[in-house]
Amino acid sequence: MLQKKLRRTNKKIYETLVANGFEGSYRTVCNFIKSWHMTSEEENDTRHERLQHPPGEAQVDFGTMEVVKDSHAVDVKCLVMSLPFSNRTAAVALPAENQECFLTGLKMLFEEIGGVPQQLRIDNLPAAVIQPRTTREEAIYTDAFLQFMAHYGFQVQSCNPYSGNEKGSVENKVGYVRYNFLVPAPVMHDYDSMNRQL
Structure with missing residues (x-):
């Protein structure tokens, strides 16, 4: 398995599939990947702090x-x-x-x-x-x-x-x-x- 930082994005996966004859839509690929992530990994319960970024x-x-x-x-x-x-x-x-x-x-x-x-x-x-x-x-x-x-x-x-x-x-x-x-x-x-x- 590739290191996390080298894994491909949904868009790249879709483009690779199309180049190999896939006829489905981009949304189908996104939905499949999303459902796969939800079933294969537990969701992390993390809290995020909103940061303000001033101009400059x-x-x-x-x-x-x-x-x-x-x-x-x-x-x-x-x-x-x-x-x-x-x-x-x-x-x-x-x-x-x-x-x-x-x-x-x-x-x-x-x-x-x-x-x-x-x-x-x-x-x-x-x-x-x-x-x-x-x-x-x-x-x-x-x-x-x-x-x-x-x-x-x-x-x-x-x-x-x-x-x-x-x-x-x-x-x-x-x-x-x-x-x-x-x-x-x-x-x-x-x-x-x-x-x-x-």
Whole structure:
């Protein structure tokens, strides 16, 4: 069975079935998948907190995506930025999650969206955070990230440890980018061509 992050969406399943001679409707496929999920898995009783997202706020996070390079499946890192107020998304493929890639990726994302958000919400990325936020103390950031913040003039808000719900918009967008643009795994010639595709 495929890893959860590599499974296909209803739309992709329907397109594959049609390509193999299926004559039913998209709604039939959706209804079947929904009933299958209800009978094969117990529903989780989870509670969700509604978050308000002011204009000018962005959330960023890394995701791992699978691509085909030189006839081999390889993982690439993808830095995704979500602007929850407008529901806009931008993504850039990078070779690693280190500080140089993170700052270069942010710069590329700012160019892609045509500006710099007023506030940036991040989790405790080692590329930017030396010491994570605690209940008593704020996060401590790397010197390079502090200089980057000062240069571009945005504020940063780091999430609490193990609290992905505090940046749920970008968590969802990482999955959206993966399922809609990178499943099945595309062929990657180089990072420039992959980023033009994204």
